[in-house]
Amino acid sequence: MLSKVYSAAIQGIEALPVTIETFAERGCGFMIVGLPDTAVKESHQRIISALKHSGAEMPRKNVVVNLAPADVKKEGAGFDLPMAIGMLAADERIPVEGLEEYMFIGELSLDGSVLPIPGALPIAIRARQMGIKRLIVPIDNVTEAAVVNNVAVYGVRTLREVISIIMGDKEAPKATEIDTRALFAASSSIFDYDFSEVKGQESVKRAFEVACAGGHNLLMVGPPGAGKSMLAKRLPTILPPLSMGEALETTKIHSVAGKLSRGSMLLTVRPFRTPHHTVSPVALVGGGMSPMPGEISLAHNGVLFLDEFPEFPRSVLEVLRQPIEDREITVSRAKYTVNYPASFMLVASMNPCPCGYYGHPKRRCTCLPGQVSKYMNKISGPLMDRIDIQVEIQPVEFDELASQEQGESSAEIRNRVIAARNVQSLRYKDENGIHCNAQMNSRLIHRYAWPDEAGLKRLKERMERLSMSARAFDRILRTARTIADLDYSSRLPAEECVDAPILSTHLAEAIGYRALDRDNYGQTY
Numbered sequence: 092m093l094s095k096v097y098s099a100a101i102q103g104i105e106a107l108p109v110t111i112e113t114f115a116e117r118g119c120g121f122m123i124v125g126l127p128d129t130a131v132k133e134s135h136q137r138i139i140s141a142l143k144h145s146g147a148e149m150p151r152k153n154v155v156v157n158l159a160p161a162d163v164k165k166e167g168a169g170f171d172l173p174m175a176i177g178m179l180a181a182d183e184r185i186p187v188e189g190l191e192e193y194m195f196i197g198e199l200s201l202d203g204s205v206l207p208i209p210g211a212l213p214i215a216i217r218a219r220q221m222g223i224k225r226l227i228v229p230i231d232n233v234t235e236a237a238v239v240n241n242v243a244v245y246g247v248r249t250l251r252e253v254i255s256i257i258m259g260d261k262e263a264p265k266a267t268e269i270d271t272r273a274l275f276a277a278s279s280s281i282f283d284y285d286f287s288e289v290k291g292q293e294s295v296k297r298a299f300e301v302a303c304a305g306g307h308n309l310l311m312v313g314p315p316g317a318g319k320s321m322l323a324k325r326l327p328t329i330l331p332p333l334s335m336g337e338a339l340e341t342t343k344i345h346s347v348a349g350k351l352s353r354g355s356m357l358l359t360v361r362p363f364r365t366p367h368h369t370v371s372p373v374a375l376v377g378g379g380m381s382p383m384p385g386e387i388s389l390a391h392n393g394v395l396f397l398d399e400f401p402e403f404p405r406s407v408l409e410v411l412r413q414p415i416e417d418r419e420i421t422v423s424r425a426k427y428t429v430n431y432p433a434s435f436m437l438v439a440s441m442n443p444c445p446c447g448y449y450g451h452p453k454r455r456c457t458c459l460p461g462q463v464s465k466y467m468n469k470i471s472g473p474l475m476d477r478i479d480i481q482v483e484i485q486p487v488e489f490d491e492l493a494s495q496e497q498g499e500s501s502a503e504i505r506n507r508v509i510a511a512r513n514v515q516s517l518r519y520k521d522e523n524g525i526h527c528n529a530q531m532n533s534r535l536i537h538r539y540a541w542p543d544e545a546g547l548k549r550l551k552e553r554m555e556r557l558s559m560s561a562r563a564f565d566r567i568l569r570t571a572r573t574i575a576d577l578d579y580s581s582r583l584p585a586e587e588c589v590d591a592p593i594l595s596t597h598l599a600e601a602i603g604y605r606a607l608d609r610d611n612y613g614q615t616y
């Protein structure tokens with residue numbers, strides 16, 4: 092008898108439909124065709140044992156399994172469950188009719204339990220697109236898959252339970268229902284941290300606000316204990332809330348990477364990823380034997396925080412340049428090419444010098460002349476070019492730390508950020524793929540962020556006085572545009588802010604965010 096069962100394979104962060112055809116006839120033998128990898132080929136052994144422990148049995152026949160289409164690579168052990176079901180149907184132990192309403196995914200252990208798999212969310216999305224009525228997933232993946240509506244999602248513990256669902260038994264597990272929208276609305280502004288916990292540091296907080304408002308990458312330079320990590324961690328709390336679409340896309344990436352913990356559903360707050368400087372290039376950007384998204388994709392729609400920036404090997408930092416530009420990463424290996432989204436805000440922090448105290452108000456820097464600039468030079472110019480905002484940070488005084496005064500809350504800052512972002516949405520509505528000021532190239536800067544003659548002249552003078560390199564020019568204008576947007580949107584409706592001029596006060600503040608561009612940085616003691 093011939094049976095047909097639906098399943099799905101992960102490619103990048105999408106799931107592609109896979110049909111499993113099983114043919115059983117008189118004879119003895121077993122064969123899988125259709126580009127299976129080793130884990131899929133080994134399913135045979137797992138299925139034999141799992142069937143035995145589920146009160147069923149492997150057909151005593153010649154069995155051929157075809158995974159179609161042949162050009163989609165089938166990886167991992169997730170096809171165990173659909174293959175087992177296909178064999179039972181081909182052996183006429185369960186009905187073949189009606190199976191087309193189901194999709195199955197799950198790994199089998201030898202005792203017949205169903206083990207979790209990566210990518211349940213994209214698989215559920217694909218099932219809905221295909222008009223599948225019932226999706227059977229491992230119990231550990233059920234909450235993540237049940238986010239998708241219009242498909243009944245069943246979480247199962249054992250192969251036996253799957254059979255009972257198909258046979259329509261009364262005790263069979265029921266579909267899991269989750270009101271995703273309500274859940275999303277309720278939890279999208281809940282954070283464990285708040286900016287009000289950071290004492291003082293007003294100018295650095297302001298730099299963070301500007302960075303978030305325009306989507307600018309940011310670098311903090313300051314001694315140990317200055318509060319760099321503390322500030323960075325609070326950055327997601329002032330970014331605009333995730334939209335439902337963004338949340339789904341980010342969750343898909345975490346789902347494919349197998350990073351969702353059991354019982355987690357949609358990620359409702361922006362991710363904050365902090366890879367250590369010993370991270371490998373593959374772990375950072377993605378790839379590997381069977382492709383996996385890396386840290387930059389796990390940070391998609393959120394923040395990638397690189398602490399101790401110069402400690403990262405140059406080879407690791409260099410691979411960041413292309414995704415920062417393209418907002419996605421293409422990973423090519425001999426056997427595959429996949430794309431992963433990687434639109435993140437880069438926040439980096441570093442000590443100003445090897446000893447950490449260059450420029451400190453109280454402590455002496457013990458580095459030799461030349462060591463400071465050498466330390467800075469560990470970060471290549473082209474990478475620095477992609478960081479619009481650079482701020483120096485000093486530890487707050489004891490009095491300030493001990494003060495009871497509460498700073499401004501994240502929610503207040505976030506409201507201003509949202510207002511400035513609304514202006515940008517209007518301004519760039521006809522510019523394909525451009526959403527925020529940080530994404531402006533030279534052409535767009537000329538169009539949307541050009542100061543008047545007087546402003547231009549003053550900017551040139553100031554840059555010369557501070558001996559700034561010409562490279563800083565574009566970055567200053569981009570940041571100035573954001574500062575202007577924040578300024579106008581605090582008092583005018585968004586439509587009136589779109590073309591409002593950049594003033595010299597905006598330019599002056601933007602110049603202040605180029606701490607490291609002065610040619611003499613690191614040369615004075």
Ligand SMILES: Nc1ncnc2c1ncn2[C@@H]1O[C@H](COP(=O)(O)OP(=O)(O)O)[C@@H](O)[C@H]1O
Pocket residue numbers: 288289290291292313314315316317318319320321322486487492
């Ligand atoms: N401005 C501040 N307000 C409140 N606490 C602070 C502040 N700056 C530093 N701290 C305290 O000092 C600790 C060390 O700061 P941290 O962020 O780890 O510094 P860095 O990353 O710059 O070395 C923080 O966890 C926090 O408890």
Ligand SMILES: [Mg+2]
Pocket residue numbers: 319320321398
């Ligand atoms: Mg730190």
